[in-house]
Amino acid sequence: MTTKLSINELESSFAKIKGLELLIGKIVEEEWDEIVGPTPYPSITDLRTWDHRLLQRYEPFYSPLCDMCCLCTFGKCDLTKGKKGSCGIDIRSQQGKIVLIACLMGAACHATHARHIVNYLIEKKGRDYPIHLGEEIELEAPLIRLVAGIKPKKLGDLEEVLDYIERQITHLLSATATGQEESYIDFESKALHAGMVDNVALEVADIAQISALRFPKGDPDAPLVDLGMGVIDKTKPVILCVGHNVAPGSEVINYLEKSGIYGSVEVAGICCTAHDLTRYSTGAKIVGPLSRQLIFVRSGVADVIILDQECIRTDIIDEAKKVGTRVITTIDQVCAGLPDMTKSPIESIIKELVSGSVPAVLIHDPAKAGEVAVKVALEIAPNRRARIVSDEQEVLDAILRCKDCGRCRRNCPIDLPINEAVYASHEKNFDLLAEIYNQCLLCGRCESECPEHIPIVSAIRVAAMEKIRNEKYKIRSGRGPIKDTEIRKVGRPIVMGEIPGVIAFVGCANYPNGNKELVEMADEFAKRRYIVVASGCAAMDIARYKDEDGQTLYEKYAGDFDAGCILNTGSCVSNAHIIGAAVKIANIFANRKLRGNFEEIADYILNRIGAVAIAWGAQHQKAASIATGANRLGIPVILGPQGVKYRRAYLGRADKKENWIVYNARTGEKVYAGPAPEHLLYVTESKEEAIVTAARLVMRPNDTNKGRMIKLSHYIDLHQKLYGILPEDLHLFVRTEADLPLTMKDQLLKMLKKRGWEPMELPDPTLLERQIIRRE
Amino acid sequence: MSATPWQIGDVPGPKQAHILRPEVFPKIVKTLKRPLIVVGSRKEVSEDKDIANNIVIMAKSMNSPLVVSPSVFKNFMKFKDVKVVCMGIEDLVNHLKEKEWKGFDDKGNYDSILFVGGVYYFQSQMLSTLKHFAPHLKTFSMDRFYHPNAEFSFENMSEVRWVQEFRGMVETIKSSSVS
Numbered sequence: 018m019t020t021k022l023s024i025n026e027l028e029s030s031f032a033k034i035k036g037l038e039l040l041i042g043k044i045v046e047e048e049w050d051e052i053v054g055p056t057p058y059p060s061i062t063d064l065r066t067w068d069h070r071l072l073q074r075y076e077p078f079y080s081p082l083c084d085m086c087c088l089c090t091f092g093k094c095d096l097t098k099g100k101k102g103s104c105g106i107d108i109r110s111q112q113g114k115i116v117l118i119a120c121l122m123g124a125a126c127h128a129t130h131a132r133h134i135v136n137y138l139i140e141k142k143g144r145d146y147p148i149h150l151g152e153e154i155e156l157e158a159p160l161i162r163l164v165a166g167i168k169p170k171k172l173g174d175l176e177e178v179l180d181y182i183e184r185q186i187t188h189l190l191s192a193t194a195t196g197q198e199e200s201y202i203d204f205e206s207k208a209l210h211a212g213m214v215d216n217v218a219l220e221v222a223d224i225a226q227i228s229a230l231r232f233p234k235g236d237p238d239a240p241l242v243d244l245g246m247g248v249i250d251k252t253k254p255v256i257l258c259v260g261h262n263v264a265p266g267s268e269v270i271n272y273l274e275k276s277g278i279y280g281s282v283e284v285a286g287i288c289c290t291a292h293d294l295t296r297y298s299t300g301a302k303i304v305g306p307l308s309r310q311l312i313f314v315r316s317g318v319a320d321v322i323i324l325d326q327e328c329i330r331t332d333i334i335d336e337a338k339k340v341g342t343r344v345i346t347t348i349d350q351v352c353a354g355l356p357d358m359t360k361s362p363i364e365s366i367i368k369e370l371v372s373g374s375v376p377a378v379l380i381h382d383p384a385k386a387g388e389v390a391v392k393v394a395l396e397i398a399p400n401r402r403a404r405i406v407s408d409e410q411e412v413l414d415a416i417l418r419c420k421d422c423g424r425c426r427r428n429c430p431i432d433l434p435i436n437e438a439v440y441a442s443h444e445k446n447f448d449l450l451a452e453i454y455n456q457c458l459l460c461g462r463c464e465s466e467c468p469e470h471i472p473i474v475s476a477i478r479v480a481a482m483e484k485i486r487n488e489k490y491k492i493r494s495g496r497g498p499i500k501d502t503e504i505r506k507v508g509r510p511i512v513m514g515e516i517p518g519v520i521a522f523v524g525c526a527n528y529p530n531g532n533k534e535l536v537e538m539a540d541e542f543a544k545r546r547y548i549v550v551a552s553g554c555a556a557m558d559i560a561r562y563k564d565e566d567g568q569t570l571y572e573k574y575a576g577d578f579d580a581g582c583i584l585n586t587g588s589c590v591s592n593a594h595i596i597g598a599a600v601k602i603a604n605i606f607a608n609r610k611l612r613g614n615f616e617e618i619a620d621y622i623l624n625r626i627g628a629v630a631i632a633w634g635a636q637h638q639k640a641a642s643i644a645t646g647a648n649r650l651g652i653p654v655i656l657g658p659q660g661v662k663y664r665r666a667y668l669g670r671a672d673k674k675e676n677w678i679v680y681n682a683r684t685g686e687k688v689y690a691g692p693a694p695e696h697l698l699y700v701t702e703s704k705e706e707a708i709v710t711a712a713r714l715v716m717r718p719n720d721t722n723k724g725r726m727i728k729l730s731h732y733i734d735l736h737q738k739l740y741g742i743l744p745e746d747l748h749l750f751v752r753t754e755a756d757l758p759l760t761m762k763d764q765l766l767k768m769l770k771k772r773g774w775e776p777m778e779l780p781d782p783t784l785l786e787r788q789i790i791r792r793e
Numbered sequence: 794m795s796a797t798p799w800q801i802g803d804v805p806g807p808k809q810a811h812i813l814r815p816e817v818f819p820k821i822v823k824t825l826k827r828p829l830i831v832v833g834s835r836k837e838v839s840e841d842k843d844i845a846n847n848i849v850i851m852a853k854s855m856n857s858p859l860v861v862s863p864s865v866f867k868n869f870m871k872f873k874d875v876k877v878v879c880m881g882i883e884d885l886v887n888h889l890k891e892k893e894w895k896g897f898d899d900k901g902n903y904d905s906i907l908f909v910g911g912v913y914y915f916q917s918q919m920l921s922t923l924k925h926f927a928p929h930l931k932t933f934s935m936d937r938f939y940h941p942n943a944e945f946s947f948e949n950m951s952e953v954r955w956v957q958e959f960r961g962m963v964e965t966i967k968s969s970s971v972s
C-alpha cells in the first residue's frame with residue numbers, strides 16, 4: 018500500500034510548500050483540491066463491508082462445472098454430497114476460489130496490457146506526455162480518481178496506479194493457494210476486488226493510448242470503417258494483427274506511412290487489436306471478432322500475422338504454417354516456443370522469414386516487428402497463389418468419409434447439429450453447412466473429435482464461401498470516453514428514470530445462436546430510446562448484420578451517448594468508459610465526490626443509475642473480471658446461456674422483503690424499496706429472457722414516478738410481446754399509482770389489488786448509514 | 794449401467810446420474826409426492842404441439858405445476874387446467890435450492906424436479922447446482938440426452954426414439970393416474 022503524506026501548507030525558514038503529496042519513493046505534484054475520501058488505493062479488506070452488504074442481498078449462486086478439486090497433491094478430492102477436500106474446503110468455497118482465480122486471470126491480462134502499452138508510450142513520448150482526452154472531457158479518469166484517489170495528468174502518473182494494481186493482484190492470488198482464504202463470501206469479496214482493479218487497469222490502458230496515439234477522443238461521429246471477412250483486398254499484401262495490444266499493429270501503419278506505401282498494403286485485425294487499429298487509422302480494417310480467427314487464417318489470405326496478447330488461438334501458428342503465412346509474436350505473454358530474434362539484424366530476420374527456414378519468430382520490439390512484417394509481406398505476397406493450394410477438392414473428398422456418427426455434434430460447445438450438415442453434403446446439399454455458418458463459433462472442436470479427421474471448419478468455409486465474400490459491413494470506430502457535456506445532458510433523465518436505461522452490449526462472441534440475436538437486442542433497445550453502448554467483440558458483431566436497407570445499426574443510429582443512439586466505445590479496455598460513464602454521472606450530475614470514495618459512488622449507482630450490461634457471448638476470463646468489477650459498483654450484468662459456465666451468478670430473491678430494505682437518507686428510516694435491481698449477475702437461457710430481464714434490471718429505487726412509469730411501460734410491453742403475458746411480479750415494482758402507465762392504469766390496478774398490493778414510500782435510497790442526512 | 798454424457802466433455806466427477814428407463818419411470822412417478830416439471834427453452838420440444846401436449850398431460854396426471862422458460866412460455870399459456878408458471882430457470886433453481894421455500898402454492902418446496910427441453914449445457918449446470926446444493930430434491934432429466942448431473946437421466950437416444958418413448962411413458966403415467 019502506498020503511504021500518502023499530504024501537506025496542505027507549510028512554511029519554514031528554508032521552504033514554503035503548498036498542496037504537496039508525498040508517496041513512497043515518489044513526489045506527486047497535486048493540484049486537485051477535492052478532499053481525499055475514505056478509501057484511496059483500497060487494500061483487499063478496505064471495501065469488504067460494502068462487498069458483504071452486496072453479497073447478503075445478491076447471494077453467490079454456484080453451478081460447479083467439475084465436482085473435483087485437483088489444485089494440490091492431496092487431490093483429486095471429490096467434493097460431492099457435502100464432502101470436504103483434504104485441506105478442509107467444501108464445494109462452495111472451492112467454487113469461490115475458482116471464480117477468484119478466473120477474475121485474477123482477467124485482471125492480470127488487463128494489467129499487463131496496460132503496463133505494456135504505458136511502457137511503450139512512455140518510451141515513445143516520455144513520462145511527461147499529458148493525459149488529454151479532448152476539450153469536452155475534463156473528468157478524464159473517473160475510475161482512477163475513484164479508486165486510486167489521484168488525478169493523472171501525465172503518462173508517468175499511470176505507473177503508480179499500475180504498481181498498485183499489480184500489488185493487489187499478487188495479494189489476491191496468494192489468497193487462492195491451499196491453506197489461505199476459506200470463506201466463499203470472502204473469496205467473492207476478493208473477486209469483487211479483483212474486478213475493481215481490473216476495471217482500473219482498463220482505464221489506464223485506454224486513456225494512455227487515447228492520449229498518446231491518435232484515437233478519437235469521445236467523438237460521437239467517429240468515422241465508419243470497414244468490417245467483415247469480405248472487405249480485405251486480396252490483391253494487396255495482407256498483414257493481420259490478432260489480439261489486444263495495438264502497439265505492434267500501429268507500428269506497421271507507421272512504417273507504411275513513413276515509406277509512403279500506406280494503402281498498398283492491407284492492415285487488418287481480429288479481436289480488439291482490430292478495434293484499436295481502426296481507432297489509430299481509418300484505413301485499417303476489422304476482419305471480425307475472435308470467432309473468425311481459425312477460418313480466416315486457414316483461408317491463407319494473410320501473408321504475415323502479428324500476434325500480441327490475449328484471445329489468440331494456441332494452434333494459430335500451426336494453422337498459419339500450413340498455408341505458408343509467416344508469424345511474428347511480439348509480447349512476452351505469447352512466446353509460443355519461437356526463436357527470440359529481437360536483437361537480430363532486421364535483414365537477417367526478413368531473410369529467414371521470407372525463405373521460410375524460420376516461419377515464425379518472436380520480436381519484442383513493436384517498431385522492429387512492424388517493419389519486418391511489412392517487408393516480409395511485400396516479398397511473399399506475390400507468391401501467395403502458389404503458396405496456398407486450394408483445399409476445396411480435398412475438403413469435398415473428406416466430407417464423403419462422414420459416417421454420421423454424431424461425435425462432432427457431441428463435442429460442439431453449443432450442440433449444433435453439425436453431423437447432419439456434414440452428412441447432407443454427401444448428396445451435394447451444402448445448404449445446411451452454409452446455414453450452420455451463421456451460428457457456428459468456428460472453434461473447431463467438432464473436427465478434433467471426428468474419427469474420420471474431416472476438416473469440418475474448412476467444409477463450413479467452402480460451403481459458405483459466397484456469404485463470406487459478401488461480408489462487407491460498416492462499424493463506427495471506437496469513440497472512447499463519454500464527454501462531460503453528454504453526461505450533463507443525460508445525467509438527470511437517467512437518474513430520474515426518464516431515459517429508461519443504459520444497455521451495454523459487451524464481451525466475447527460465444528453466442529448460443531449466432532450474432533443475429535445480439536443485433537436484434539441492440540435494435541430493440543435503441544428503438545425504444547434506451548442509450549445503447551457496445552464494446553469489444555459484441556460491438557463488432559452488432560455490425561455484422563444489415564437491415565433491409567442494407568445498413569448496419571451503426572449507420573442507422575447516431576453514435577451519441579443519448580436516448581435512441583448506439584455507440585461503440587472500442588476495444589475491451591474501452592469498457593472502462595462504459596463503467597466510467599456511471600461514475601461520471603454521480604460526479605458531474607450529482608456532485609458526488611469521487612476521490613477515494615468508492616462505497617458512496619457504488620451506492621449511488623446501485624440505487625440510482627439504470628445501467629445494465631448484457632454479455633451475450635461472454636467467454637474469456639477477462640469478461641468475468643470486467644463484469645465482477647461492474648457488479649462491485651452496483652451495475653448488473655446479464656449473461657447468455659454459455660455464461661453459466663462461469664459457475665457463479667449473484668442472485669437476489671424478490672420474495673424476501675427483508676433483503677430490499679434501504680435507508681431513506683432524508684429521515685434515516687429503514688424502508689422497503691422493492692427488488693431493484695433484482696440481480697447483479699444473472700444467466701439467461703434465451704434472447705427473449707435477456708431482453709425482458711434487462712428491462713426489469715434497469716429499475717432503481719430512486720426512479721421518479723414518471724421515470725418508473727416509462728421503465729414499467731417498456732417492461733410490460735416487452736413481457737407481453739415476448740412472453741405473451743403481463744408480468745406476474747408487477748406489484749413488486751409499482752410504488753404508487755403514479756408509477757402506472759396511464760393507458761393501462763385501470764387494468765393494472767385491478768391486477769395489483771388482487772395481489773394485495775399497497776402503495777409504498779419513495780425513499781432517497783442508500784445502503785450506507787453514513788449517507789443519512791437527518792434522523793427523525 | 795453406465796452412459797456417456799451427451800456432450801462428451803461434460804464429465805463432472807464420480808457421481809453421475811443413474812440411467813432412467815422410460816418404461817420404469819411411471820412406477821417411480823407414483824412415489825413422488827410433490828413433483829415439479831421444468832420446461833427449458835429448446836424450441837424443438839416446446840413448438841412441437843404433440844410433445845407440448847404430452848408434457849401438459851404428464852403434469853396433469855402427476856398433479857405437478859409446470860415451470861416454463863420464458864421464451865417458450867407462449868406455447869403453454871393456452872392450457873388452463875394445469876398451473877403453468879413463466880420463470881427464468883436460473884431464478885427458479887435459486888428458489889428450489891432453499892429447502893424452506895414455500896413453492897408456488899405456499900405449501901412448501903417440491904420433492905422432485907423433472908427437466909425437459911432445456912439447452913443441454915445450461916440445463917447441465919442447473920442440475921449441477923441442485924446436485925450440490927439441494928440434497929432435499931431428487932432431479933430427473935427426461936430429455937434425449939444423458940445428463941450426468943441429474944440424479945436420474947434418460948440415456949442418449951435419437952430424436953425419433955425419444956418421441957416414441959416419451960409418448961409411451963406419458964400414456965402409462967396418464968392411465969395409471971386414472972386407475
Ligand code: SF4
Nearest residue numbers: 086089092094102104
Ligand atoms: S486444494 Fe484442497 S480440495 Fe483441492 S486438491 Fe488440494 S486438498 Fe483437495
Ligand code: SF4
Nearest residue numbers: 419420422423425467
Ligand atoms: S464426427 Fe466426423 S464422421 Fe462423425 S458425423 Fe461428424 S463429421 Fe461425420
Ligand code: SF4
Nearest residue numbers: 429457458460461463
Ligand atoms: S466449429 Fe462450430 S460446429 Fe464445430 S464445434 Fe465449434 S461451434 Fe460447433
